[in-house]
Amino acid sequence: MxxxxxxxxxxxxxxxxxxxxxxxxxxxxxxxxxxxxxxxxxxxxxxxxxxxxxxxxxxxxxxxxxxxxxxxxxxxxxxxxxxKAEHHHLYCEACGAIEDISDCNIQRLEKEIREKKQFLVKSHSLEFFGICPACRRLERQRLAGR
Amino acid sequence: MxxxxxxxxxxxxxxxxxxxxxxxxxxxxxxxxxxxxxxxxxxxxxxxxxxxxxxxxxxxxxxxxxxxxxxxxxxxxxxxxxxKAEHHHLYCEACGAIEDISDCNIQRLEKEIREKKQFLVKSHSLEFFGICPACRRLERQRLAGR
DNA sequence: GAGGATATGCAAGCAACTCGCATTTGTCAA
DNA sequence: TTGACAAATGCGAGTTGCTTGCATATCCTC
CATH class of the missing domain: 1.10.10.10 (Winged helix-like DNA-binding domain superfamily/Winged helix DNA-binding domain)
Structure with missing residues (x-):
């Protein structure tokens, strides 16, 4: 501040x-x-x-x-x-939780694109969508309980 | 049809x-x-x-x-x-042109996320933003012309 | 502290998208 | 083939995310 x-x-x-x-x-x-x-x-x-x-x-x-x-x-x-450091997101489609992931080497891919396609990459977005561990557990309980 | x-x-x-x-x-x-x-x-x-x-x-x-x-x-x-086959997009921020790219192995990353984080990846999006070759050429001409 | 450029609040407006309801249209069984 | 019913569509109104114009308030420089 x-x-x-x-x-x-x-x-x-x-x-x-x-x-x-x-x-x-x-x-x-x-x-x-x-x-x-x-x-x-x-x-x-x-x-x-x-x-x-x-x-x-x-x-x-x-x-x-x-x-x-x-x-x-x-x-x-x-x-x-x-x-913040370069990172992307895991987004849970069930509860909306968001988690960061940082281990990915998109950089190499960007470099390839720049060299092979002459496309000047300024930024990118990579997001994964799915179900987080907590929601998977809930779902399993829901199924087992009936 | x-x-x-x-x-x-x-x-x-x-x-x-x-x-x-x-x-x-x-x-x-x-x-x-x-x-x-x-x-x-x-x-x-x-x-x-x-x-x-x-x-x-x-x-x-x-x-x-x-x-x-x-x-x-x-x-x-x-x-x-x-x-269509798995692919992603190159999006030109200047003219809006869209090109497909297909050579990337996000699959490996998805697998890692599933195993290490227990996050069930259902889909993902990867988009690159920048300036396409045509627009880069135009820009160079514009700069040279004055 | 004053002057001038700029930021803000307010209200109206726009575009993407949704919803309720009356009408129309596929589909399936007779 | 036809008739009935569930489901799809059109229309109009509504919601939400976001923008814009304009009058007022605020920040920054001198």
């Missing part, structure tokens, strides 16, 4: 209370958040920001490269701070 | 004109389409289907596993026939 100010300044954005609070919410949260989650978190910290403003701030931060968009087949975007 | 009927029957769906036409559009098109593209294609074939109906059909086909959802950071879904 202190170097948020510098982070904003470094990309020529004014350090307003709304932006500082939003940025610190994203830095403190490990999972990607959608805009309504962001608004909830801000309210819990006593910061009341209009929905339109949240979208404007998020879009600015995204185009400055400070936050990343995450899509999980929910019909909306989530966002996470770009400062 | 002939075995579309059987395809629908095989998942207990009535073979209505709208569904048959929609399915054949998806089978004939190589790129993933969004709903308005689907509606346009249907109209060109003289089939007039309501927007709500297209969404209903697409959702049914998706939940029966006949079509796949594709997300390309456009704020909406695209769909493609699930019968």
């Amino acid at each position: 202190h170097d948020c100010k510098n982070e904003l300044r470094s990309v020529d954005l004014k350090a307003t209370p709304a932006r500082l609070a939003l940025l610190s919410v994203l830095e403190e949260t490990e999972k990607p958040l959608d805009t309504s989650m962001i608004i909830d978190s801000l309210q819990k910290e006593g910061v009341d920001v209009d929905e339109a403003t949240v979208f404007r701030i998020i879009n600015l931060l995204h185009q400055k490269g400070i936050v990343k968009q995450v899509q999980l087949r929910e019909g909306k975007f989530r966002y996470e701070h770009a400062g | 002939h075995d579309c009927k059987n395809e629908l029957r095989s998942v207990d769906l009535k073979a209505t004109p709208a569904r048959l036409a929609l399915l054949s559009v998806l089978e004939e098109t190589e790129k993933p389409l969004d709903t308005s593209m689907i509606i346009d294609s249907l109209q060109k074939e003289g089939v007039d289907v309501d927007e709500a109906t297209v969404f209903r059909i697409i959702n049914l086909l998706h939940q029966k596993g006949i079509v796949k959802q594709v997300q390309l950071r456009e704020g909406k879904f695209r769909y493609e026939h699930a019968g």
Whole structure:
């Protein structure tokens, strides 16, 4: 919450209370958040920001490269701070749980694409969808219980 | 357009004109389409289907596993026939061109996730975003010309 | 502290998608 | 072939995620 100010300044954005609070919410949260989650978190910290403003701030931060968009087949975007190490997501289709995975070498594939196809890869998204261990256990219990 | 009927029957769906036409559009098109593209294609074939109906059909086909959802950071879904070989997409952020890529072994990664994390992977999405060769050429010309 | 560029709130608007209900249409059995 | 019924469609209204215009408030520089 202190170097948020510098982070904003470094990309020529004014350090307003709304932006500082939003940025610190994203830095403190490990999972990607959608805009309504962001608004909830801000309210819990006593910061009341209009929905339109949240979208404007998020879009600015995204185009400055400070936050990343995450899509999980929910019909909306989530966002996470770009400062984290390269990682992807396991998304449980039953309960919505999200887990990070980091061990994958897409880098090699990106390099191949760049060399063979002359396509300049700027970013990518890789998400796995399925059922998490907890939900699998629940399902097994449900089946056994009848 | 002939075995579309059987395809629908095989998942207990009535073979209505709208569904048959929609399915054949998806089978004939190589790129993933969004709903308005689907509606346009249907109209060109003289089939007039309501927007709500297209969404209903697409959702049914998706939940029966006949079509796949594709997300390309456009704020909406695209769909493609699930019968195609496993592949992913190169999406040009400048002109919107989409190219398929097929050479990647995510399978190994999926297997690892299933074994190490007990997470049952049902599907995944991998999309690369960047600038395609044509757009890179245009950009170079634009820079050289001034 | 004042001035000017910029950020915000509010309200209206848009696009993707859903839902309820009356009508039409496949499908299957007789 | 036909008739009946479950299911599909069209239409209209509604919801949600997101954007925009404009007046007011705020941050930053001097």
